[in-house]
Amino acid sequence: MLKEKIGSVLLEVQRPSRYCGGEVGQVVKDKAKVDVRFAFCFPDIYDVGMSHLGMKILYARINERENYWCERVFAPWTDMEAVMRREGIPLYALESLDPVKEFDFIGFTLQYEMSYTTILHMLSLAQVPVLQRERGEAIAPLVVAGGPCCCDPEPLADFFDLFILGEGEDVDLELMDLYHTMRDAGATRSAFLRKAAEIPGIYVPSLYDVAYHADGTVQSITPKDGAPAVITKRVMPDLDKAYYPDHVVVPYLEIVHDRVSVEVLRGCIRGCRFCQAGFIYRPFREKSPEVVCRQGKALCDNTGYDELSLSSLSTSDHSGIEEILDGLLAYSEQGHVHLSLPSLRVDNFSESVLKKISAVRKSGLTFAPEAGTQRLRDVINKNVTEEEIMRTCSIAFAAGYTQVKLYFMLGLPTETDEDVLGIAALAQKVVDLFYATPGRAKGRPQVTISTATFVPKPFTPFAFEPQVEKAEILRRQQLLKKAVDPKYIKTSLHVSDVSLVEAVLARGDRRLGAVLYEVWKNGGWLESWEEQFRAERWYDAFAKAGLDPAFYANRIRPYEETEPWAHLNYMVSRSFLIRENRKAHAGETTPSCRQQCAGCGANQCLGGSCF
Amino acid sequence: MTDHRIVFEKTGRARFISHLDLNRCMVRAIRRSGLPAWYTEGFHPHMYLMFPLALSLGTESLCEVMDIRLTEERSPSEILSRLNAVLPEGLHAVEVRTPQDRTQDIEAAEYRVTLTGEALLPLWEQFLAQPEILAEKRTKKGVQTIDLRPLIEAEEAQAEGDHLILALRLPAGNAGNINVSMVTDAFSEFAETPIYVEKLLRTKIFCGNGRLFS
Numbered sequence: 115m116l117k118e119k120i121g122s123v124l125l126e127v128q129r130p131s132r133y134c135g136g137e138v139g140q141v142v143k144d145k146a147k148v149d150v151r152f153a154f155c156f157p158d159i160y161d162v163g164m165s166h167l168g169m170k171i172l173y174a175r176i177n178e179r180e181n182y183w184c185e186r187v188f189a190p191w192t193d194m195e196a197v198m199r200r201e202g203i204p205l206y207a208l209e210s211l212d213p214v215k216e217f218d219f220i221g222f223t224l225q226y227e228m229s230y231t232t233i234l235h236m237l238s239l240a241q242v243p244v245l246q247r248e249r250g251e252a253i254a255p256l257v258v259a260g261g262p263c264c265c266d267p268e269p270l271a272d273f274f275d276l277f278i279l280g281e282g283e284d285v286d287l288e289l290m291d292l293y294h295t296m297r298d299a300g301a302t303r304s305a306f307l308r309k310a311a312e313i314p315g316i317y318v319p320s321l322y323d324v325a326y327h328a329d330g331t332v333q334s335i336t337p338k339d340g341a342p343a344v345i346t347k348r349v350m351p352d353l354d355k356a357y358y359p360d361h362v363v364v365p366y367l368e369i370v371h372d373r374v375s376v377e378v379l380r381g382c383i384r385g386c387r388f389c390q391a392g393f394i395y396r397p398f399r400e401k402s403p404e405v406v407c408r409q410g411k412a413l414c415d416n417t418g419y420d421e422l423s424l425s426s427l428s429t430s431d432h433s434g435i436e437e438i439l440d441g442l443l444a445y446s447e448q449g450h451v452h453l454s455l456p457s458l459r460v461d462n463f464s465e466s467v468l469k470k471i472s473a474v475r476k477s478g479l480t481f482a483p484e485a486g487t488q489r490l491r492d493v494i495n496k497n498v499t500e501e502e503i504m505r506t507c508s509i510a511f512a513a514g515y516t517q518v519k520l521y522f523m524l525g526l527p528t529e530t531d532e533d534v535l536g537i538a539a540l541a542q543k544v545v546d547l548f549y550a551t552p553g554r555a556k557g558r559p560q561v562t563i564s565t566a567t568f569v570p571k572p573f574t575p576f577a578f579e580p581q582v583e584k585a586e587i588l589r590r591q592q593l594l595k596k597a598v599d600p601k602y603i604k605t606s607l608h609v610s611d612v613s614l615v616e617a618v619l620a621r622g623d624r625r626l627g628a629v630l631y632e633v634w635k636n637g638g639w640l641e642s643w644e645e646q647f648r649a650e651r652w653y654d655a656f657a658k659a660g661l662d663p664a665f666y667a668n669r670i671r672p673y674e675e676t677e678p679w680a681h682l683n684y685m686v687s688r689s690f691l692i693r694e695n696r697k698a699h700a701g702e703t704t705p706s707c708r709q710q711c712a713g714c715g716a717n718q719c720l721g722g723s724c725f
Numbered sequence: 726m727t728d729h730r731i732v733f734e735k736t737g738r739a740r741f742i743s744h745l746d747l748n749r750c751m752v753r754a755i756r757r758s759g760l761p762a763w764y765t766e767g768f769h770p771h772m773y774l775m776f777p778l779a780l781s782l783g784t785e786s787l788c789e790v791m792d793i794r795l796t797e798e799r800s801p802s803e804i805l806s807r808l809n810a811v812l813p814e815g816l817h818a819v820e821v822r823t824p825q826d827r828t829q830d831i832e833a834a835e836y837r838v839t840l841t842g843e844a845l846l847p848l849w850e851q852f853l854a855q856p857e858i859l860a861e862k863r864t865k866k867g868v869q870t871i872d873l874r875p876l877i878e879a880e881e882a883q884a885e886g887d888h889l890i891l892a893l894r895l896p897a898g899n900a901g902n903i904n905v906s907m908v909t910d911a912f913s914e915f916a917e918t919p920i921y922v923e924k925l926l927r928t929k930i931f932c933g934n935g936r937l938f939s
C-alpha cells in the first residue's frame with residue numbers, strides 16, 4: 115500500500131526518479147530470507163548522496179552477505195517532504211519501499227556538519243524517536259553513524275546509539291553479526307550497546323559521562339559499565355585485499371558526480387595542516403596498479419558508465435600513477451571511457467600525465483594553492499611553490515587549456531593583508547603567463563579565484579586555532595576584490611554564517627545537542643543548501659541553550675585543554691599535532707611522508723613503517 | 726553499419742524516467758549489453774541513438790521506439806536478448822525492426838486511460854459533447870490556448886466499477902503533439918469531482934492515414 119501511495123504522488127514532485135528506486139544495480143532480496151536489515155541513510159538529497167563512494171562500498175559489502183540486506187535512503191527535497199507529510203508517507207528505503215522504522219539498523223554517514231539537522235529531520239520523517247534516550251529498551255531500530263565527522267561526534271551524542279570510527283568494511287559486519295545473535299537471544303538495547311562497545315572502533319556515547327569546568331571546557335570524560343577509556347578507529351591495512359564493489363547502482367537522473375570511481379589510495383602523504391582528511395584517513399596505503407585497472411574496468415563494464423574517476427585525496431601521489439594510466443588508456447579509447455583525476459596536484463603533474471588525460475577529455479584546470487604567499491603556504495604546509503604552479507600552467511596553456519580555477523582559503527592562521535594581496539598577484543601572474551605562452555589557444559584566459567573561509571577541524575595541527583570572525587573575513591575579501599583586474603580574473607568570494615556554524619559543530623561538545631534540536635524544531639534541515647540555511651535560527655538556538663558560538667569557534671584552545679574528542683583515537687598522536695602546530699607558527703614545513711616519516715603514529719596499525 | 730529500430734515497453738517504475746534521463750539510461754544499457762554501437766566522429770564522440778517520439782513523464786507505454794546503429798551485423802534475436810539482459814526494471818525490448826518510416830511521418834498516438842471516480846461515464850460523454858474544449862498548451866512561444874475537441878478521437882469509453890477506461894487517439898509528433906494528460910486535466914476541471922488518474926498507457930503510434938508507424 116505504501117508502494118502504491120508513493121507511486122501515486124510522484125508526479126507532483128520534481129525529478130521523481132529520486133524517489134522510486136528500481137535502478138540497475140540495486141539489490142533486492144526476499145525479505146523472508148533476510149535476518150538483518152540495514153537502512154543506509156545519506157543526510158542529503160539523492161543527487162548528492164548517490165555520488166558518495168563510501169556508501170557504494172558499504173552497500174555492496176553488506177549485500178554480499180546473503181542474509182543481510184542493505185538499502186538506500188536519502189532526504190527528500192522540500193517538495194517531496196511536503197507531499198510525504200500531507201499523505202502520511204513515512205521515510206522509506208528505495209529498494210523495498212518499506213518504512214525505515216521497520217529496519218534493524220538506521221545508519222547515517224556523517225560527511226559534513228551542515229547535514230546534522232537533516233539527520234534529525236529524517237529520523238522524525240521515519241517516525242523514529244529523535245532522541246536516543248526516548249527509544250526504549252527494544253533492540254531495534256538502532257540508530258548508528260559512520261564517516262569522517264565521527265572524529266568528533268559529540269554534538270550528535272544525544273541522537274545516536276553508537277558511532278563507528280574509521281573504515282567500515284569489516285566492523286559494520288561485526289556489528290551486524292553481534293546484533294543478529296543478541297536479538298535472537300532476546301537482548302535489550304542497552305545490553306546490546308554494552309556488548310557492542312567491546313568491538314574495536316565502536317563508540318557508544320551513552321556509556322560516557324562528560325563533566326565540564328566552570329569556563330565551559332571539558333573537565334573529564336568517564337567511561338561507564340566497562341566501556342573502553344579510548345576508542346580507536348578501524349583501518350583496512352591492505353587495500354588490495356579490502357572489499358571493493360564491481361557494480362554500483364546506476365541512477366536515472368544526473369547526479370552530482372555522475373561517474374564510477376575506483377579508489378586508488380587512502381590517506382595522504384602531504385600533511386597540509388588545515389586538511390582534516392589528510393590526517394584522519396592516515397596511514398597512506400596504495401592499491402596496486404593492476405588491481406586499480408581491473409576494478410575500474412569491471413565497474414565500467416557492469417554499469418555502462420563512460421566516465422571513470424581515479425579517486426583519492428591526491429591521485430597523482432600514487433607511485434604507480436603512470437602505470438595505472440597506461441593500463442587504462444587503450445581500454446578508455448576503445449570503449450569511449452573518459453578518465454578523470456579529480457585531485458591533481460600541481461607539483462608532480464607531468465606533461466605525460468596531462469597528455470594521457472587530455473587524450474580523452476579537455477576540461478579546465480583547477481589548482482588549490484590555498485594561500486597567496488610562499489610564507490603562508492609554508493605555514494599551512496602546502497608544499498607548492500609558485501614556480502610549480504607556473505610550470506604546470508604553462509604546460510597546460512601550451513596544450514590548449516584556457517581555464518584555470520584557483521582555490522584559496524581566507525582566515526588561515528597568521529594570515530596578513532600581504533598574504534591576501536598575494537592571491538591577486540598570483541592570479542595575475544597566471545594571466546600574464548597565458549599571454550607569454552607560445553602556442554596558446556586563441557582568446558582570453560579565464561582565471562577564477564574562489565575563496566572559502568578556513569574552518570579549524572579536530573585531529574589537525576590547526577585544531578587549536580581560532581576561526582577568524584566574519585567581519586574581518588569580509589574586510590579581507592574586499593581587499594582582494596579591489597586588487598584583481600576583473601577583465602581577466604573572476605572572483606567567487608563566498609562568505610556566510612555557515613562557516614561559523616561549521617566551526618562550532620566541528621569542534622563541538624555534547625551541550626550542542628540542545629542547539630541542533632532547537633534549530634531542527636524551528637524548521638532547520640537540508641541546511642547544506644544555502645536557500646535552506648537561516649543564520650538567525652542558529653543564533654537564537656545558541657542563546658536559548660546559553661552557549662556562545664565564539665567559545666567554540668573563535669577561541670585559541672591551549673595545548674593542555676581536554677578536547678571534547680579526547681577519548682577518540684584517530685591514530686595521529688596529539689604530540690605530533692602539537693609539534694606540527696608549533697612548526698606552523700615558526701613557518702617551518704614538514705616534508706611529505708614519502709620523503710621522510712614525520713612520526714604521526716598512524717603506522718601503528720600497519721605493524722611497521724608506511725613506506 | 727546497420728540501423729535497427731527497437732520497440733520497447735516502458736512501464737511501472739520506469740514511467741518516472743524522464744525523456745532526457747531515458748537517453749542516458751539507454752546509452753548505458755547498450756554499453757552494458759556489449760552490442761557494437763556506433764559512435765559519432767569528432768571531438769566529443771557520442772553514441773548514435775535516436776528516439777522518434779518522446780513520451781511524457783508518468784505515462785507508460787507498450788510501443789516506445791528507439792533507433793540504434795551498430796558497426797557490425799547482429800541478428801534481431803541477439804539484439805533483443807542482449808538488451809533485455811541489461812535493461813532496468815520496467816524497460817523491456819519487444820521487437821527489433823529495420824526502420825521503415827521517418828520521424829516526421831509520425832502523426833498520432835493512441836492511449837489507454839484508466840480513471841477512477843464516481844459515475845464518470847456520463848460525465849465523459851458530456852465532456853465530449855461540448856462544442857469546444859479550451860486548454861492551455863505550453864509551447865516554445867509561450868502559453869497558447871487551443872481547442873482540444875477536434876483533436877480528440879475517442880475510440881472507446883467503458884465503465885468498469887468506479888473505473889472509466891478510455892481509448893484515445895491524439896495528435897503526436899513534430900507537427901503538433903498533445904499530451905494525454907492535457908485531456909485528463911481538462912476533463913478533471915470540467916467534471917468538478919475528484920478524478921484520479923490511475924494509469925496512462927501509450928499503446929500505438931501512427932503515421933498519416935491511420936497506418937501504424939513502423
Ligand code: SF4
Nearest residue numbers: 707711712713714724
Ligand atoms: S607514520 Fe610517518 S609515513 Fe606514516 S602517515 Fe604518519 S607521518 Fe606519514
